[in-house]
Amino acid sequence: MKTETYEQLKNLHDNYGPQEFGKLCQKFLAVAFQMAGYSHIVERGVQGVDVDAAGKKGEKYAVEVKTTVTKSVNFEQKDVDGLQKRKEDGYQPVLAVLRLDRFSDWIFAKSDTIKSGSLYIDSLRVYRLRELEGRICLLFDKAVKEHFGGTMREAQRYLDKVLRQKGIEVYRH
Amino acid sequence: MRDKANEKELKEDQLNEIGVLGIANEVKEQLQEFASEVGLGIAELQVPEQWKELQQFQKVANEEIKRLRSEMPSVKEQEGLFKSRTQFTQLKTEYERKKSESRSTETELKKFIEENGTGDLLNQAKSEMEKQISEKEKEMNEANAKATAVSKAMDYLRLEGVDKDICPVCSKETTDLLVHLEKEWEEKYKEQVGRIQEQIDELRSRLKDIESLLNQCKKLRERDGIVKEEIKEVNKKIGEALGREITEKDDPLVLLNNQLDRVEKGLNKLEQAVESKQKTLNGIANLLEQIQLIVNILNLEEKKRIVEQIQQSPEYLRIEELKDQMAILIDDVEKIKQAISEASHKEAQQKVFSAGEVIDNYFRRIANNPSVNKIGFLVSVDSKTTRNSYEFKDQNGEDLTPILSQGDLNAMALSVFLGMACLKGATQQFGFIMLDDPSQSLGSEHKERLVAVLDEVLNERMVILSSMDKELQDLVLSKITKAKTKYIFADWTPETGPEVKKE
Numbered sequence: 001m002k003t004e005t006y007e008q009l010k011n012l013h014d015n016y017g018p019q020e021f022g023k024l025c026q027k028f029l030a031v032a033f034q035m036a037g038y039s040h041i042v043e044r045g046v047q048g049v050d051v052d053a054a055g056k057k058g059e060k061y062a063v064e065v066k067t068t069v070t071k072s073v074n075f076e077q078k079d080v081d082g083l084q085k086r087k088e089d090g091y092q093p094v095l096a097v098l099r100l101d102r103f104s105d106w107i108f109a110k111s112d113t114i115k116s117g118s119l120y121i122d123s124l125r126v127y128r129l130r131e132l133e134g135r136i137c138l139l140f141d142k143a144v145k146e147h148f149g150g151t152m153r154e155a156q157r158y159l160d161k162v163l164r165q166k167g168i169e170v171y172r173h
Numbered sequence: 174m175r176d177k178a179n180e181k182e183l184k185e186d187q188l189n190e191i192g193v194l195g196i197a198n199e200v201k202e203q204l205q206e207f208a209s210e211v212g213l214g215i216a217e218l219q220v221p222e223q224w225k226e227l228q229q230f231q232k233v234a235n236e237e238i239k240r241l242r243s244e245m246p247s248v249k250e251q252e253g254l255f256k257s258r259t260q261f262t263q264l265k266t267e268y269e270r271k272k273s274e275s276r277s278t279e280t281e282l283k284k285f286i287e288e289n290g291t292g293d294l295l296n297q298a299k300s301e302m303e304k305q306i307s308e309k310e311k312e313m314n315e316a317n318a319k320a321t322a323v324s325k326a327m328d329y330l331r332l333e334g335v336d337k338d339i340c341p342v343c344s345k346e347t348t349d350l351l352v353h354l355e356k357e358w359e360e361k362y363k364e365q366v367g368r369i370q371e372q373i374d375e376l377r378s379r380l381k382d383i384e385s386l387l388n389q390c391k392k393l394r395e396r397d398g399i400v401k402e403e404i405k406e407v408n409k410k411i412g413e414a415l416g417r418e419i420t421e422k423d424d425p426l427v428l429l430n431n432q433l434d435r436v437e438k439g440l441n442k443l444e445q446a447v448e449s450k451q452k453t454l455n456g457i458a459n460l461l462e463q464i465q466l467i468v469n470i471l472n473l474e475e476k477k478r479i480v481e482q483i484q485q486s487p488e489y490l491r492i493e494e495l496k497d498q499m500a501i502l503i504d505d506v507e508k509i510k511q512a513i514s515e516a517s518h519k520e521a522q523q524k525v526f527s528a529g530e531v532i533d534n535y536f537r538r539i540a541n542n543p544s545v546n547k548i549g550f551l552v553s554v555d556s557k558t559t560r561n562s563y564e565f566k567d568q569n570g571e572d573l574t575p576i577l578s579q580g581d582l583n584a585m586a587l588s589v590f591l592g593m594a595c596l597k598g599a600t601q602q603f604g605f606i607m608l609d610d611p612s613q614s615l616g617s618e619h620k621e622r623l624v625a626v627l628d629e630v631l632n633e634r635m636v637i638l639s640s641m642d643k644e645l646q647d648l649v650l651s652k653i654t655k656a657k658t659k660y661i662f663a664d665w666t667p668e669t670g671p672e673v674k675k676e
Contacts (some may be wrong), residue, residue, distance in 0.1 A: 124500075
């Protein structure tokens with residue numbers, strides 16, 4: 001993650017708090033998938049897996065998004081169940097974790113065999129999808145840079161507008 | 174930091190090297206112009222070619238602003254006037270104080286004279302009083318001389334054997350002379366001397382009052398003289414400050430007030446001029462603050478670039494790779510641990526299954542507890558330690574541990590150990606077993622039955638047993654049917670260990 005991205009995310013975190021920050025990151029991630037050329041993207045602010053992204057070559061990812069400022073995340077059973085359900089529909093289940101830290105970046109981990117519980121972020125390195133990380137992380141920086149101002153002003157409302165404009169399906173409460 | 178830049182009215186396109194150097198040049202020009210305007214010289218200000226070298230420029234410019242603030246002529250003049258105002262105000266206060274003191278002394282003196290008269294009059298009264306006292310004292314002496322003579326005559330006539338009718342002074346005979354003298358003494362001399370003495374006392378008291386008044390008068394005059402001298406001194410100082418002589422015809426207070434008015438007018442005029450100059454310098458100082466802010470922003474940007482370079486460096490990427498590999502290693506180790514735990518669990522279950530009957534047999538023989546007819550084992554995995562955990566149940570499936578005595582528990586431990594040790598096959602690699610002090614908490618009967626079991630174990634394994642228990646030693650020597658050797662460990666020292674003797 002670029003230092004500029006880190007600073008902008010930190011501002012959002014400080015301004016909106018950890019819960020809202022998680023939702024914002026999820027939406028930025030959906031934008032990044034769109035930028036990466038994924039054709040069918042779904043972003044859910046409701047129950048279920050956070051982001052679905054399907055590529056033209058047939059690759060399909062179901063992404064559960066977790067953000068934290070600590071060294072671990074809580075992967076709940078409902079997350080495991082949600083991802084398992086998407087796997088049955090042909091999606092690769094992915095646990096995407098972002099630690100808000102100057103030297104951190106997204107970790108995309110294949111979550112097929114990951115059990116629920118408190119997970120030490122570094123332990124997810126075993127399941128990393130490096131190629132997907134390589135494609136998405138830089139675009140995530142770009143997405144944050146492009147939409148930081150609007151997000152600071154209007155938070156989720158702004159990003160939902162952006163997502164809809166980009167043809168991403170958005171489900172909200 | 175960019176928010177601060179906005180507050181300082183900096184535009185986004187100024188937050189770079191060109192912008193900051195442009196502001197530095199502006200500072201240089203404005204400072205030179207200002208110095209020339211106030212007629213002062215200025216240190217050479219060199220605007221560097223790179224923002225990173227601006228520190229020296231900022232330092233010099235800040236020092237120059239500070240210097241110009243204090244050295245510009247209007248400020249110097251202002252300082253002089255401030256000093257004069259302080260001096261004149263102090264002189265005015267001092268003069269007024271002394272004048273007030275003088276007026277107060279004069280009033281007091283006047284009141285004194287009104288009430289008590291002048292010093293001359295008081296001196297005259299004093300002389301008069303002294304004269305009267307002197308006359309009275311003379312009268313007193315005369316009266317005293319007669320009184321003394323009468324008194325002495327009375328004393329003489331009171332003596333025994335003296336003719337009471339003959340006068341001791343003139344030898345004239347007078348009937349009842351002593352009675353006559355005593356009567357005269359009472360009626361004439363005593364009253365006369367007392368009266369004169371009272372008059373003298375009265376006169377002395379009045380003299381004392383007059384002397385006291387004279388003293389007061391003297392002090393008041395002295396004080397009046399001192400204050401007048403002090404006023405002369407203050408006038409001299411005022412004259413020096415005003416640059417002219419102060420004569421009796423002058424009113425120093427008015428002269429001082431006039432001078433203070435002039436100073437005040439001068440200060441008011443200067444204040445506006447100084448304020449305007451300081452405002453110009455504030456503007457330049459503000460530009461320097463802008464420079465510092467942009468330098469801070471550029472420094473931060475530089476640091477960010479360095480951090481990003483580090484993140485892109487082969488070393489950092491290699492560390493990331495190593496972290497991944499380390500995570501895989503940790504995961505592998507965890508998996509191995511899990512596999513070992515599972516294998517260990519299976520092996521333990523197998524052993525318990527194989528040795529279960531033997532252990533049950535040994536326990537019931539050693540413990541001989543009538544309430545336990547059969548013992549069973551369960552092997553589970555401790556969720557915290559992932560190690561094997563053993564549970565002992567009785568014939569009804571109840572947990573045995575809480576109901577067994579210490580001796581029975583020891584019997585249980587010995588049974589498990591001996592039962593497992595005697596297992597045949599590859600799970601037991603050694604041809605011997607070692608028992609260290611096995612008779613703890615065991616009663617005599619327990620020990621006897623243990624020895625019987627050991628005799629049976631000896632069919633499968635060699636037994637090495639150490640014990641200080643004499644009873645157990647005797648039982649082993651007398652009841653074990655197999656060949657045995659006894660070693661005695663004695664005279665143990667920390668340096669050499671025990672001395673081992675074969676018996």
